[in-house]
Amino acid sequence: MTITATRSLEAQDIEGATTALQSQPDSKTRRYDRQLRLWAATGQAALESSRVLVISGSATSTAILKNLVLPGIGHFTILDHESVSPADAGNNFFLEGFKSIGKPRADEAVRLLSELNEGVEGKADHRTLESILESEPQWLTSFTLIIAHNLHSSILARLSSLLWKDHTYPALMVVRSTGFLAEFFIQFHEHTIIESHSETAPSLRIDKPFPALKEHALSLDYATMDPTEHGHIPYVVILVRALEEWKQSHEGNLPKTYEEKKQFKKGVLALKVKSDEENFDEAEAQSYRCFTETKVPSEISTLFDDSAISPESLRQDSSPFFHLLSALKEFTIQSESHTLPLTSTLPDMKSDTKSYIHLQRLYKIRAEEEKQAFTSYLRASVDDELIDSFVKNAHGLQVLRGRQWGAFDADKEALATALLTSPKELMIHLSLSALSAVNSRGVKPTLEALREEVQAIIGEGVVPPDELEHNIGELVRAPTAELPNMAAFLGGMIAQEAIKMITKQYIPVKGYCVIDLIETWTGVVGA
Amino acid sequence: MADTLVDSNGTVTSSDWKDRFYHVDQILDRPGPRTDPSFLAGDEVKDFLRNNCKILVIGAGGLGCEILANLALTGFKDIHVIDMDTIDISNLNRQFLFRQADVGKPKAIVAAQFVMNRVPGVKVTPYYGRIQDKDDAYYLQFNLVICGLDSVEARRWINATLVNLVDPENPESLKPLIDGGTEGFKGQARVILPTVSSCYECSLDMLNKPTAFPICTIANTPRLPEHCIEWASVLEWPRVHGDKKLDTDDPEHIGWLLSVASARAKEFKIEGVTWSLTQGVVKNVIPAIASTNAIVAASCCNEAFKIATSSAAYLNNYFMLIGTDGVYSYTFEHEKRDHCPVCGGESLEISISREWTVERLIEMLTESQNIQIKRPSLSTPLKSIYFQSPPQLEEATRPNLEKKVSELVPDGGEVTVTASTLPFSLSLLITYT
Numbered sequence: 001m002t003i004t005a006t007r008s009l010e011a012q013d014i015e016g017a018t019t020a021l022q023s024q025p026d027s028k029t030r031r032y033d034r035q036l037r038l039w040a041a042t043g044q045a046a047l048e049s050s051r052v053l054v055i056s057g058s059a060t061s062t063a064i065l066k067n068l069v070l071p072g073i074g075h076f077t078i079l080d081h082e083s084v085s086p087a088d089a090g091n092n093f094f095l096e097g098f099k100s101i102g103k104p105r106a107d108e109a110v111r112l113l114s115e116l117n118e119g120v121e122g123k124a125d126h127r128t129l130e131s132i133l134e135s136e137p138q139w140l141t142s143f144t145l146i147i148a149h150n151l152h153s154s155i156l157a158r159l160s161s162l163l164w165k166d167h168t169y170p171a172l173m174v175v176r177s178t179g180f181l182a183e184f185f186i187q188f189h190e191h192t193i194i195e196s197h198s199e200t201a202p203s204l205r206i207d208k209p210f211p212a213l214k215e216h217a218l219s220l221d222y223a224t225m226d227p228t229e230h231g232h233i234p235y236v237v238i239l240v241r242a243l244e245e246w247k248q249s250h251e252g253n254l255p256k257t258y259e260e261k262k263q264f265k266k267g268v269l270a271l272k273v274k275s276d277e278e279n280f281d282e283a284e285a286q287s288y289r290c291f292t293e294t295k296v297p298s299e300i301s302t303l304f305d306d307s308a309i310s311p312e313s314l315r316q317d318s319s320p321f322f323h324l325l326s327a328l329k330e331f332t333i334q335s336e337s338h339t340l341p342l343t344s345t346l347p348d349m350k351s352d353t354k355s356y357i358h359l360q361r362l363y364k365i366r367a368e369e370e371k372q373a374f375t376s377y378l379r380a381s382v383d384d385e386l387i388d389s390f391v392k393n394a395h396g397l398q399v400l401r402g403r404q405w406g407a408f409d410a411d412k413e414a415l416a417t418a419l420l421t422s423p424k425e426l427m428i429h430l431s432l433s434a435l436s437a438v439n440s441r442g443v444k445p446t447l448e449a450l451r452e453e454v455q456a457i458i459g460e461g462v463v464p465p466d467e468l469e470h471n472i473g474e475l476v477r478a479p480t481a482e483l484p485n486m487a488a489f490l491g492g493m494i495a496q497e498a499i500k501m502i503t504k505q506y507i508p509v510k511g512y513c514v515i516d517l518i519e520t521w522t523g524v525v526g527a
Numbered sequence: 528m529a530d531t532l533v534d535s536n537g538t539v540t541s542s543d544w545k546d547r548f549y550h551v552d553q554i555l556d557r558p559g560p561r562t563d564p565s566f567l568a569g570d571e572v573k574d575f576l577r578n579n580c581k582i583l584v585i586g587a588g589g590l591g592c593e594i595l596a597n598l599a600l601t602g603f604k605d606i607h608v609i610d611m612d613t614i615d616i617s618n619l620n621r622q623f624l625f626r627q628a629d630v631g632k633p634k635a636i637v638a639a640q641f642v643m644n645r646v647p648g649v650k651v652t653p654y655y656g657r658i659q660d661k662d663d664a665y666y667l668q669f670n671l672v673i674c675g676l677d678s679v680e681a682r683r684w685i686n687a688t689l690v691n692l693v694d695p696e697n698p699e700s701l702k703p704l705i706d707g708g709t710e711g712f713k714g715q716a717r718v719i720l721p722t723v724s725s726c727y728e729c730s731l732d733m734l735n736k737p738t739a740f741p742i743c744t745i746a747n748t749p750r751l752p753e754h755c756i757e758w759a760s761v762l763e764w765p766r767v768h769g770d771k772k773l774d775t776d777d778p779e780h781i782g783w784l785l786s787v788a789s790a791r792a793k794e795f796k797i798e799g800v801t802w803s804l805t806q807g808v809v810k811n812v813i814p815a816i817a818s819t820n821a822i823v824a825a826s827c828c829n830e831a832f833k834i835a836t837s838s839a840a841y842l843n844n845y846f847m848l849i850g851t852d853g854v855y856s857y858t859f860e861h862e863k864r865d866h867c868p869v870c871g872g873e874s875l876e877i878s879i880s881r882e883w884t885v886e887r888l889i890e891m892l893t894e895s896q897n898i899q900i901k902r903p904s905l906s907t908p909l910k911s912i913y914f915q916s917p918p919q920l921e922e923a924t925r926p927n928l929e930k931k932v933s934e935l936v937p938d939g940g941e942v943t944v945t946a947s948t949l950p951f952s953l954s955l956l957i958t959y960t
Contacts, residue, residue: 030616033803035815038711066623067818071621086544089547090548090549093596093646179553179559348750352747352748353748353749353795357797474559477558479553483554485825485826485828486825488825489821489829491825492818507852510853513854519842520716520830520842520846521846524853524854
């Protein structure tokens with residue numbers, strides 16, 4: 001089954017399309033309705049073709065998987081050679097209480113997780129990670145994403161090094177938790193995002209109107225206009241015209257000083273012929289759009305310096321994203337306005353239907369023209385839908401570059417900075433690192449052992465903040481406790497980040513995300 | 528392995544097997560560096576949690592399913608759940624206690640049964656119905672209340688009810704209320720100690736204003752597909768179907784709205800009317816995913832666990848999370864609002880023009896972000912000003928709508944505002960400008 005797309009209407013016979021539209025969507029679309037409103041059919045397709053490996057069948061691991069199976073990933077494997085202990089049976093919802101004790105943990109978890117969604121394939125694997133790393137490491141690279149919960153430091157280091165070897169290898173999510181404290185980290189080389197769902201709207205380019213818009217705005221004759229029509233001129237048109245007139249009397253400059261801005265707004269309101277013309281009130285409120293020149297946003301122009309699009313790095317086999325980015329750079333240099341391609345999405349505004357639809361059409365036609373111009377700078381063949389999406393979301397593009405797991409702990413300079421800027425977050429991270437290291441060596445986690453371990457990471461002579469004692473105290477209180485609430489909390493957090501990584505929509509967290517469920521807060525360190 | 532399942536009499540037991548609470552007991556057996564001194568580590572706290580604590584969960588939907596599972600695993604054994612809804616196919620992407628075959632059945636009953644089957648020894652008592660069906664005696668039996676609701680009205684009702692329950696002479700009457708909510712990748716969890724800390728009503732102005740389209744836009748100048756859909760549901764449905772109520776869960780009704788809205792959109796050359804948008808607009812659909820619900824529900828249950836056991840400090844008092852751009856969260860103390868109509872106990876002072884009619888005042892009360900009362904009735908200590916119901920009283924007081932408030936209420940006079948949806952009355956002190 002595929003998600004019903006309602007987009008390709010124009011291609012179809014209108015009659016047929018109208019009837020098809022009015023029948024209820026298929027059951028799969030209805031099942032996924034509440035999430036399709038967040039990531040649409042493209043995000044759903046990415047989820048459905050993903051393969052996720054989760055190492056260990058702990059309560060945390062099954063809590064994560066629950067939140068990935070429900071929205072419909074393609075496949076998951078649980079790698080776990082343990083059998084269910086009485087303690088497991090008490091804290092894992094995806095085991096059947098005491099009935100599961102003694103049975104293979106991966107089998108029980110896969111069976112009960114699979115009940116959540118028949119569209120998802122689940123597999124239990126009873127090998128150990130050690131044996132796979134020795135005999136079949138390439139098997140690990142066949143997944144989209146690997147999630148590892150509470151692995152010992154030594155084996156985790158081997159896994160992370162293997163996956164760091166090649167930038168095409170899967171991302172690794174490292175999760176650690178004990179009692180009320182936890183952290184997670186996503187190891188990835190590079191993550192590019194087109195649909196970041198940025199909350200800033202793209203520019204309407206009122207200060208640099210395209211010819212058809214300028215012509216339309218200047219052609220209106222306010223004086224002879226019917227009063228109803230006058231009260232429904234869209235604010236975009238009002239502002240384009242007011243600003244053109246302003247520029248003519250101000251040597252081509254935009255209103256700059258506070259006085260000038262005030263004067264400009266006054267001028268807009270003075271255009272009213274009746275006091276209740278809300279469109280002019282709206283124009284005044286939107287006047288700020290006339291006060292700064294539309295340019296390529298700095299977050300985007302920074303991307304133009306990215307090494308991946310330098311002439312020597314960009315090759316035919318580079319990812320479509322970088323071909324698109326390179327074309328975007330060229331477009332902003334070559335286009336007259338030196339801006340990003342125009343948006344075709346017009347916000348709602350006070351207006352009558354005719355004026356609004358006319359304005360919307362002008363934007364659509366121009367956006368299509370600029371898209372064509374943009375496409376002419378592409379040096380590789382890229383799918384048309386991807387071009388559309390890229391142009392539409394150009395103001396929110398993201399290129400994230402990550403670090404290897406553990407690199408932060410070895411970076412004395414970064415640690416010193418974090419000690420000053422985020423001591424609370426850093427102390428949770430280091431306490432958990434220390435616990436893992438101590439466990440790895442088979443030493444009993446005492447306050448002294450953990451304190452020494454943290455000191456060794458930050459360096460002799462560096463005084464740790466008071467929070468350290470609180471955190472290691474908690475770890476010593478409950479050194480192996482996997483609390484059901486923490487497992488569920490992490491289950492949500494990790495699944496959310498996994499969905500962002502897989503769909504390449506929204507922006508995943510960078511660095512170590514730490515969680516304190518005593519005072520109930522989260523933070524980020526080592527980004 | 529078998530010996531762990533045999534109790535001292537030599538019989539096999541299905542609940543509280545040895546090490547069942549291995550994980551949670553690490554927290555309950557000893558204090559941590561930040562634990563309150565009143566914490567009684569060991570058997571006493573475990574006995575209270577597992578044998579005496581009674582907890583109420585309101586809502587068995589996206590948050591409710593998660594809350595029930597977490598509470599059961601944490602060791603709460605006497606759990607009650609209320610929900611008035613039945614299961615819909617669109618719930619299955621997150622409400623993980625329900626299956627395809629459960630569609631149409633009551634959520635509270637199915638969820639309770641599932642948790643009891645999965646977690647041995649836990650008693651979950653469902654009530655399929657409205658929270659308003661229950662009286663004070665019912666709510667007084669619980670130690671804690673957790674809400675996983677999607678309705679502002681229901682939250683205001685339970686909040687006001689629990690505030691009214693507080694009897695200063697009886698500490699047992701103070702029931703901590705833990706409230707969670709989500710929308711897409713965003714959510715929040717908070718702890719409310721009725722009359723002590725900020726209550727739900729205190730933070731009413733933090734809610735987003737619902738999108739409302741002016742009726743003249745819908746009728747005369749549609750520009751967006753949403754305007755066409757509103758036209759179909761608000762104007763055309765009652766015109767064509769008379770008194771027949773629009774059921775936003777009935778696919779035939781949605782299909783009818785879609786065809787009417789599509790025709791109007793075509794007439795005005797507006798693009799983008801789809802089934803999904805139509806349903807979204809008329810049902811006010813909020814995007815919802817399993818992961819956000821899991822985070823918020825876990826946070827609520829964690830607070831319930833900490834409050835029930837005193838094993839660690841609890842949230843003071845508001846945690847909000849935004850997961851769209853990285854992981855951003857903010858934990859802060861929401862302050863009590865002065866003159867909160869529920870927990871403030873004082874009158875709200877408002878200053879209006881002498882020219883305002885009663886109708887204008889009612890409009891203001893409906894629109895204000897702090898007040899948000901639907902269909903309010905108004906009276907002074909001496910006489911009724913306007914009553915929404917019963918019909919005879921409405922008719923008798925209707926002429927007052929056009930009168931000036933200043934003709935009916937002296938400067939500095941008191942007006943009592945009531946609404947059938949709220950279990951409290953709001954007292955206004957009116958002054959004139």
